Structure formats: structure tokens, C-alpha cells
Amino acid sequence: MNARDQLIDRLRRRDPRGALERALYVDPQIYQVELEEIWYKEWLFAGHDCELKSPGSFLTVQVGEYPVVVLRDRDGGLRAFHNSCRHRGSRICTTEHGSAPRLVCPYHQWTYALDGRLIAARDMDGGFDKTRYSLKSVHCASVGGYVWICLAPVAPDFEPLRRQLEPYFLPHHLHRTKVAFECTIVEEANWKLVWENNRECYHCAGNHPELCRTFPEEPVITGVSGGFANPRIAAKWARWESIGLESQYRLSADGQCRTVRYPLIEGATCYTMDGRAAVRRPLSDAVTEPDVGTLLLFHFPTTWNHVMADHATTFRLLPLSPTRTQLTTKWLVHEDAVEGVDYDLKRLTEVWMATNDEDRRVCQENQIGVNSPAYEPGPYSDVHEAGCRQFLDWYGTRLRQRLEAGAP
Numbered sequence: 001m002n003a004r005d006q007l008i009d010r011l012r013r014r015d016p017r018g019a020l021e022r023a024l025y026v027d028p029q030i031y032q033v034e035l036e037e038i039w040y041k042e043w044l045f046a047g048h049d050c051e052l053k054s055p056g057s058f059l060t061v062q063v064g065e066y067p068v069v070v071l072r073d074r075d076g077g078l079r080a081f082h083n084s085c086r087h088r089g090s091r092i093c094t095t096e097h098g099s100a101p102r103l104v105c106p107y108h109q110w111t112y113a114l115d116g117r118l119i120a121a122r123d124m125d126g127g128f129d130k131t132r133y134s135l136k137s138v139h140c141a142s143v144g145g146y147v148w149i150c151l152a153p154v155a156p157d158f159e160p161l162r163r164q165l166e167p168y169f170l171p172h173h174l175h176r177t178k179v180a181f182e183c184t185i186v187e188e189a190n191w192k193l194v195w196e197n198n199r200e201c202y203h204c205a206g207n208h209p210e211l212c213r214t215f216p217e218e219p220v221i222t223g224v225s226g227g228f229a230n231p232r233i234a235a236k237w238a239r240w241e242s243i244g245l246e247s248q249y250r251l252s253a254d255g256q257c258r259t260v261r262y263p264l265i266e267g268a269t270c271y272t273m274d275g276r277a278a279v280r281r282p283l284s285d286a287v288t289e290p291d292v293g294t295l296l297l298f299h300f301p302t303t304w305n306h307v308m309a310d311h312a313t314t315f316r317l318l319p320l321s322p323t324r325t326q327l328t329t330k331w332l333v334h335e336d337a338v339e340g341v342d343y344d345l346k347r348l349t350e351v352w353m354a355t356n357d358e359d360r361r362v363c364q365e366n367q368i369g370v371n372s373p374a375y376e377p378g379p380y381s382d383v384h385e386a387g388c389r390q391f392l393d394w395y396g397t398r399l400r401q402r403l404e405a406g407a408p
């Protein structure tokens, strides 16, 4: 049996009551199949519209083996390209962020317009046809301030994601924000362990003293059932929907994407040490109510998010190897908010900086234990870990569908 057939078999035999077997967290061949069938085929969160405000501004992202550049073109549109020169393949844009009127390859200076056309290639012979060497494009779309890319030749329909996100995100005007701070860390853990950790708060009381000041540990928050029966949540939803903020729990039919607005601990409006807003100027001119809870979005496999009245904290996860995962966190504030006047950077970032580091440590310890040949998966807590089960159900189903569709 080849690696793909073996993986189909493993996924068919998977026990959904607990975590995965060891091979799915450590095996390089399985990781490669995940890259090909999930990471190279799904819509992935790359960055924010606000990072690409003017023509020529770009950001780069590395998805598995693919370097990609996302940019704002001359007409104000967003485009993404394979960040690999059509001459001899060099990476063209080498920084995470930048701005350039044209893309110039650093190796031999082949030069591309912002629409990907090759416009200059020095000393190539007379028969050389520039039109045959445009940059290869990557699907790119944006909704609610979030820019997405898809590496597949034919991308999944983007419209369901657009329809789900717009009512929740448009009032927050994320396209009119700026990144006040960003931080990238590497976790020595498989990307699915990072997700499982994110999808439960069973570990919060024992590991997150800063987050627990404001984040309710109620299992409903990470769970999969919404919170319709919780009177406190129902009252908040009614209030927020009366001011035009979509709030009720929504899980996409395939389980890939959840949007919901939840209240923080009573009296808290923000993930700060005292629970009060970190930014004096509201994030959006259209949302002036100070307590709109936290708008939660997850979209597998790249992102989870918290949007509050005063700022947003967004997370982007990318796999680096079977046992290494990169996590980039960005704090968005109103584009006119001024550091030192409207917000203090330490106060804005300290809770999630600490929480990320605590999560990094628990995920790394998890990986070390899972590496042991003695590891066998134990059962999830029904009360606290329904979110992990939901994530792995999505993962297992999606991967199986793709593998079975491609099997002879």
C-alpha cells in the first residue's frame, strides 16, 4: 500500500472519541499528503486588506513548498502570484512586507508589472517572447478585511465564505484599520495539535492566568452547540443584534468555518489585564457601543480571531514541518489611532503575548509526549473538548474525501 492508501485506511479506522494516532502527528509522508490535499487546495487566510493599502504594497507568505506574494495592483485590486521568477526560479519578493512599483527579481533583475506581466529582461536574444513569462497567478479574494489565497488550479467556491463573514465583519471596518503590532512564533508541534489546543479551554485554568481574567471558561465558547440555551448569551445576542451586529452562532455546513459573538466575563470588554478597553478610539466608527463582546471566527486550517469594540486580534497558522508550526498574531486598531495617545502597546498585547507563549509550551510538551512509541490517544472530555472532536471530524472527512476522489 502506498502512503495515500495507508492514510485512507487510517482515517477510516479513526476513533472519533479522541485524538489521532501517533503517525498523523509525526509522519513526514502523511504531512506531505496533508500539504497536497488540504493546504494546497483550501482557501487560506494570508493577511489583511489594511496591510495592502496602496498600489505596489505587498506581503509574502510561505505555504509548504510554495512562496506566494499578495499585492495591491495599479487598479486597486488584490492579486496573488507564485513568488518564483520565470527566469531561473529565484524568489522575487524576499521580505514579509514591502512596497514596490514593479517586482524586480534580485538575481538578474527580470522585472514584472503589478499585474504579473514580464516587462523587462535584459540582454535576452531576439526571439525572446516576454509574453510567455508572466508570473503564475494564485487565486486571491477578500472579505471583511481578510485576504485569502488558494493554490489549487480550481479553487473551491469562495461565495459561501463571503456570505458567512460579511454580516459579522462589515460593521467592524477592518479595511480601515492598521496593524499596531505583529508577532510570529514557531511552535515545535504538529499543526493539528496547535488547532486541538485552540479548540478547547479545558487547559485554560491550569495554563492561562492572564487570559482567564476576561475569557469565560464556559465550554460553550469553544464548543459546537452555540449557546442558545444560555440566558446571559441569549440576552447579549438580542442586544447586539438590535444594534445591527450579527451575533448568533453559525457553523458552516462542512464544519470548516464558525462565526459567533460571545460576551467576555461580566464587566470585561477586552482581553486586557483589567478587562477594560486597550484602545481609546473605537476600532470602527460604526460600532460605538463599548461592549460588543468578542466576535470569534475560526476557519480551518489557517485562522482564529477575536474582534472587539476597540481592537481585533487575528491569528494565522502555517505548517513548517510535521512537528513545527508557525503562528502569526496581529493586533489591529483604528487606522487613525495613535500609539502612546490612544493605546499603550504593552497593555494592548500583553495578554495574548503571554497566552501564545503558554500555548506554545503546552503544544510542544504535547508533541514530545506524542512522539513516544508508548503514546496512545485517550478520550476527549465531552464537556470541554467537543471543539477538538469537531476539528478532527472536519479534518478526517475532508482529507478522506480528497484521497478517495483521487484514488484509482
Ligand code: FES
Pocket (backbone or CB within 6 Å): 085, 086, 087, 088, 089, 090, 105, 106, 107, 108, 109, 110
Ligand atoms: S532568476 Fe530571476 S532574473 Fe534570473
Ligand SMILES: [Fe+2]
Pocket (backbone or CB within 6 Å): 197, 198, 203, 204, 208, 358, 359
Ligand atoms: Fe490556550
